[in-house]
Amino acid sequence: MTELSFKGKEFVYNHHLAVPFRPLIPQEAKGIGAPSMDGNLIIHGDNLHALKSLLPMYAGKVDCVFIDPPYNTGNEGWSYNDNVNAPMIKEWLNANPVGVEDGLRHDKWCAMMWPRLRLLHELLSETGSFWMTLDDNEIHRGRALLDEVFGEGKFIACCIWQKRYSRENREAIGDIHDYVLVYSKSPDAFKALRNKVDPTEDQLKIYKNPNNDPLGRWRGIPMTAQGYRPNQMYPIRTPGGAVHTPPEGRCWSMIEREYKVLLAKGRIWFGADQMGQPNVIRYVDEVEGFVPWTWWPSDEVGHTDESKKEMHAYFGREDAFDTPKPFRLLRRIVQIATDKDALVLDSFAGSGTTAHAVLEANKRDGGNRRFILVEMEDYADRLTAERVRRVIRGYDFTGTQRTELLRERLTWRGLTNAGDLVHKVEGIENLETGRFDRIKKEVKGGELIVTGETRVQERAEGLGGTFTYCTLGDPVELDKVLTGETLPPFDAIGAALFHMATNEALDPSGLSEVAFYLGETDALHVWLIYRPDLEWLKSAEAALTLARAKAFAEAKPGKRHLVFAPARFVSQKMLNERHIPVEFVPLPFALYKIERD
Template sequence: MTELNFKGKEFVYNHHLAVPFRPLVPHPKKGIGPVAFDSNLIVHGDNLYALKALLPMYAGKVDCVFIDPPYNTGNEGWAYNDNVNAPMIKEWLNANPIGIEDGLRHDKWCAMMWPRLRLLYEMLSDSGSFWITLDDNEVYRAKLMLDEIFGEENFITSLVWEKTTSARNDARFFSIDHDHILVYAKRIDQVMINRVVRTESSDSAYTNPDNDSRGPWREGDYKCAKSADERPNLFYPIKNPITGEEVLPRRERVWAYSKSENDRHVREDRLWWGKTGNYSFPKLKRFRSEAPADLVARTLLQAKEVGQTRTARTEILDIFTDQAFATPKPTKLLSRLLDLATDSSSLVLDSFAGSGTTAHAVLQLNKRDGGNRRFVLVEMEDYADKLTAERVRRVIKGYKFKGTQKTELLRENLNWRTLERSQDLVHRVQGIENLESADFDRITKQIKDGELIVTGEKAVTERAQGLGGEFTYCTLGDPVELDKVLSGESLPPYAAIGAALFHMATNQALDPKAIRQKDFYLGETAGQHVWLIYKPDLDWLKTPNAALTLTRAKAFAEAKPGKRHLVFAPARFVSQKMLTEQNIPVEFVPLPFALYRIERS
């Protein structure tokens, strides 16, 4: 496999292991609902440290990772600030921010992304998928890095997002209208990628002009691209039951169905000749109830379907009125990707959260189908609270809005086929108007770029309705450093240090709901139970109460029989030999040594 070499790779190759663990510090007043680390999260802090802090709880549990990192255009002003202990890296820190004139900006971007990608890989479940948006500046280097980290065999595809429909006439060679979205699986044989969920606009193609008891249907062509010379058995007359006329197909384009199939269609009332029998040729009724539930996803994401950069900026201005964001992604785009990558209970992680579009899309999807998807966002910039989290607050609760909210009700390509059945198209539009008019102030119809677009418009003068939901807002605490813990300068909360120790011992994420702090119990794996004798109180840690004793070892083993027991504690008053002799399946791990392993990992 071809590997990507960049300056500094040898220094950052395993840097994610040396990143110190920093506990999550909740800020209840900045979130909505009770503090819950296993629910929706927004973390303000450097995403490298944040990912390391999240790893003990979420390793192997994330169903979808979506990130929108700096594209490294040379105009973004991002800074390399990872604390890598190498002279060359330290020299880079003096050259921040990275600009277009920086001859090593591509190397620095790779050095920045590498440890983050390594941690994101560990976060994914075996059925999880990874999605990253980039442009031509770094997409090819990213592809090689991801091939190395994920494995070339786990590459799924590269999507093309049409980010603008307006040509830039000042472009030197080409007007760049698209971005790339690289898609990888954690394990290609287990990945969950849905087919495209059928959209409202595709459902609107189904109507029921004759009140058929089988429900809504759409017209299907009854002819095929074969001639009478090629398929003489498909050249036969069909009687129009309304006019009584017998109709033959054209010799160059005969019926698509045999005479026996046609007879069945007639018996089952599946032929449609128009309301007055005015069609020259019959159409086949294709019922919505018999159609596939979904459609195959395509790699081209058109702006008209998923939005573009301009519409994403409008979304931000609708929510804030006075705040802009340079490079937002449209909510429709994220909704489409999450339709592909998640189910109703999936966990979604975005460690370059920006304006918070990912959380917005998750909440929208939950509102749409009653799902319980969760999001974890990480944003390091100062706007994490005032923009990222504030957008989520407003979307959950509703927000002041004055203007016109628009909902697309129908989008139909205009071609010769639609002109042939123009009366039915008019009937469909009229049906939409009758059905939807009560929910909108007006319904508009326009033809644009060869499409008929029907839109419901509603004037809003007070508030946009909230989507509901909760989230916990966190920052990052001080690093768990051995010297400071032993001296009492820094004593992490029980759950924070417990999550780190559990992950270190088991290589699995800790379930916060399993923790019973008063019993010193952390959780279990398939083969063992894990305990932590600890309180964030230096005086208590110096007492015999903080030690593993024979009595306590027996109690642990009796409380959870059938497995081995791993006990973290500052001290012990019973030897491992005695525990073995008395057949007590308990193994002691000294807490200072365990913390040292975390610090040096």
């Protein structure tokens, strides 16, 4: 496989392993509802450290990752701040922010993204999907990075999102689109689980009604199949008198008895002249959604102007956030990528659109989806979390409500009958003027759009829900535990050790600080003899003894037992001789050893 080379790659390749675990510290006053670490989360802190902190509880459990990282345009003012232990990388810290004149800005972007992508990959479930928005500045490097992290065969699609509906005249060729890269650890599993979406206008164009069928629009499906089946080779006589047999190398797609049932129901179409090949009528109402396309026009998923107006509605000013993503874009992704119980992670949360889309999806179908947002900037509370608070509780809205009254594609035939079109618009104006403050008429993208606008001042209804707001605590550094320099709580150090020992997420419901028990996997039980008390840790009570090893093995029989402890008073040889399936791991060096061996 072709690999992407960039300056600093050798220094950041395994940097995600050296990032310390940090406990998540709930800030109850900033959330909604009782703090819950297994519910919706908004985390304020460096997303590299936040992702590492999520591993103990969420490794392999995230169903949908969506990220909107810096596009690296040279005008964003983002900074490279990762504490990589290499002189060249440390020099980068003195050259922040990363600007358009920085000759290494693409290398820095790759170095910044690499460890985050590695951790996101570890958090993603085997059937989950990964979605990342980019533009032409880094799309090619972004795909190369993802090919390395996921594997080339894990690529699903590159969707084209039309971010602008008006013409861009500042460049030689107007830039009106961005990209959404989609990957999955298991493309076949994702394909089996993926959700179909409501049909777009372009997809609906193939459904017509040439015979004025009272059941509505339909399309004809050719009634042939590949191969030869003797009972599907009968002649068909059309109402117009023509006789058809299957084309060479093909047969009819059903036996004659099934064909006659559909014919009697009026579900076979022979063309307007009643002489053509048979087609099975399939009504648009019978289609349970459509497979999503890679082309996402702005009239379906929103555009940048729309997203800025959305922020204006929440905060009363359009400059609340520079580059928000439209709600409809995230709604489309959530619709495709999640079921009703999915967990969605956004580690470049920005304005919080992902949480809004998750909450709206739950409101719409009664689901129980959860979100985890991570935002490192200082607006995490006043903007990211505040938007989510307002979406949950409702908010005062002052602005313009718009109702689309007519949308008609302009064609040459329509223009030759322009008088009819003007008459139709005038009829709408006469009928609807009393309902709206203004009837707006405009032409966009080859379509005539008539919209009714009303100035309103009201309160938007909240979607409901809760979330816990967290910050990152001090690093869990086990080599400093016995010196007393750091004494993390039992659940924080335990979650880190469990994940590093098993590469699985800890289920907090099974944890028992009193019994020193962390949890189990298919192969073993994991224990931690620990209290955040330096004197106790130095005492004999904190050691693994023969009696304690036997008690652990008897309390949960049938599997091996891994015990983390500051010391032991029983040898591994004695445990093996007595057939006690317990293995001791010295606590101060446990994390270092397991993580790097």
